[in-house]
Amino acid sequence: MLEVKNLHASYGKGDVLRGINLKVGKKEAVGIIGPNGAGKTTLLKAICGLVESRGEIIFDGKEISKLKTHERIRLGISISPEGRRIFKNLNVRDNLLITGKKNLEEVYELFPKLKEREKQPAGTLSGGEQQMLAIARALMLKPKLLLLDEPSFGLAPVVVEVVSEAIDRIRELDVSILVVEQNLSLIHEVTDRVYVLSSGEIVAECASNELERIEKTYF
Ligand SMILES: Nc1ncnc2c1ncn2[C@@H]1O[C@H](COP(=O)(O)OP(=O)(O)O)[C@@H](O)[C@H]1O
Numbered sequence: 001m002l003e004v005k006n007l008h009a010s011y012g013k014g015d016v017l018r019g020i021n022l023k024v025g026k027k028e029a030v031g032i033i034g035p036n037g038a039g040k041t042t043l044l045k046a047i048c049g050l051v052e053s054r055g056e057i058i059f060d061g062k063e064i065s066k067l068k069t070h071e072r073i074r075l076g077i078s079i080s081p082e083g084r085r086i087f088k089n090l091n092v093r094d095n096l097l098i099t100g101k102k103n104l105e106e107v108y109e110l111f112p113k114l115k116e117r118e119k120q121p122a123g124t125l126s127g128g129e130q131q132m133l134a135i136a137r138a139l140m141l142k143p144k145l146l147l148l149d150e151p152s153f154g155l156a157p158v159v160v161e162v163v164s165e166a167i168d169r170i171r172e173l174d175v176s177i178l179v180v181e182q183n184l185s186l187i188h189e190v191t192d193r194v195y196v197l198s199s200g201e202i203v204a205e206c207a208s209n210e211l212e213r214i215e216k217t218y219f
């Protein structure tokens with residue numbers, strides 16, 4: 001579904017990503033773990049065309065690294081960004097409809113809590129519900145590949161559990177997932193495979209059930 005080859009990215013001075021190679025298969029959920037500043041967000045941005053990059057990005061059989069962000073979205077890549085970026089003054093329903101799509105039924109089926117609260121300003125939702133909304137908004141675009149940037153950020157462990165159950169339900173829709181995280185237990189629960197990113201390079205790769213071994217080496 002996605003293959004990244006020798007990807008470099010920078011914000012002007014010096015490469016923040018230094019030759020990334022990775023793959024996400026059809027229906028596969030893959031995790032990227034790594035400390036603050038490793039380049040996790042930059043990697044997702046580069047896949048979406050939101051930061052300048054060099055190297056190949058092959059999505060669904062097509063080389064997309066020269067395409068504009070909106071063209072990549074049209075092909076089926078969608079992101080739930082770092083910090084959620086929901087519109088706090090808009091209600092839940094309008095946050096979803098702002099994508100310009102009308103896929104509400106399916107999204108509400110996945111997230112019944114959001115339907116219950118559809119008239120509520122997004123800023124009055126709990127942290128977990130706001131995260132669900134950010135993920136739901138990305139799903140409005142019916143992506144083939146969903147990128148999630150730290151979905152557990154700032155959430156209590158029981159709420160992280162709810163987010164991880166939601167990601168499991170999304171997997172059943174045949175969406176491939178690439179999720180970056182610092183929360184290893186979420187990664188362990190929702191992914192098949194994991195890459196470790198450190199200072200802009202992939203330094204290790206393993207099956208998610210081998211995470212414990214990796215954890216001892218890198219964390
Ligand atoms: N907009 C930006 N302009 C300049 N440097 C940036 C910008 N965003 C991130 N960086 C730098 O790129 C590196 C990787 O950041 P980031 O991808 O956000 O890491 P992570 O998501 O793993 O915490 C850091 O050194 C950070 O300071």
Ligand SMILES: [Mg+2]
Nearest residue numbers: 040041042082
């Ligand atoms: Mg980040």
